[in-house]
Amino acid sequence: RDLLLDSGAAAVEILPLGFARSTFHFAGVPGVAASVHDLSGMKIATSFSGLVAKHLAENGVIPGGIVHLDGAVETSLRLGVAEVIADVVETGSTLAALGLTIIGAPIMKSEAVVIRPAVAGAAEEAELRFLRRLKGVLIARKYVLMDYDIRDEHLARAISLTPGLESPTVSPLHREGWTAVRSMVPADQAQNIMDQLEAAGARAILITRIHGCRT
Incomplete structure (x- = not known):
């Protein structure tokens, strides 16, 4: 700039x-x-x-x-x-x-x-596609994917800690009374969220890097 x-x-x-x-x-x-x-x-x-x-x-x-x-x-x-x-x-x-x-x-x-000429050229569609891809990388750098297992009675508390961008993915486990949750969380808050999830009863808490994301 x-x-x-x-x-x-x-x-x-x-x-x-x-x-x-x-x-x-x-x-x-x-x-x-x-x-x-x-x-x-x-x-x-x-x-x-x-x-x-x-x-x-x-x-x-x-x-x-x-x-x-x-x-x-x-x-x-x-x-x-x-x-x-x-x-x-x-x-x-x-x-x-x-x-x-x-x-x-x-x-x-x-x-x-990122800059461009003040007068946009004919490649406007390509420019928009390029910007969408860049924004996807920038968003991915700000978030990580968090997976964990939680007992059903603690699910509401856990979801309040990991609301995700839209909503977390919630799936029943084969073990009765347990649920698997997957959600995007801010990368700079991930360790703190892990601590809170563990205190809430979550287990098998995993963090995975995201290489790209479209919202």
Whole structure:
């Protein structure tokens, strides 16, 4: 997303992919500025000149100059090339180690995205098919398939823990009084759900990865 917006290319974002996430901030030595509106007249070093210029213009800020640098832009402050930088910030620990602090709100949040030309071409049907397949992979990464056996008297409790996307699959077991359940559950909650199912009396709890899913 950041590369797309920085380039000014005639393209549009059509699908965020949920990885390679980053946040862009202004940063500088403590006390140099508190918000984007304090940056008027200051020199700003960045690897994303177009993105920064657009953000400043949207906030009515006229900088003293935007210095385009590739690589470690924080060195520009020590060299006196700029007074403020605009760069990717994750935890802020790197900035703190350099004696720098974040200025104001994020410039933007970015991640890997799918783009296409601003004017859609003739391959629209192929594009939609491609996007459906990509979305199927993204959904599959967020969920796992959970199977378990549960006594009939505890079935309602177990299903409340694993409602699935639509509804879980419930099948009677050969062993009387027991039921097998299969359901999609959020991958980041799977271990916690397993603990709760075990406490509810579930047995033979299995987790299987999903490689693709259409909803």
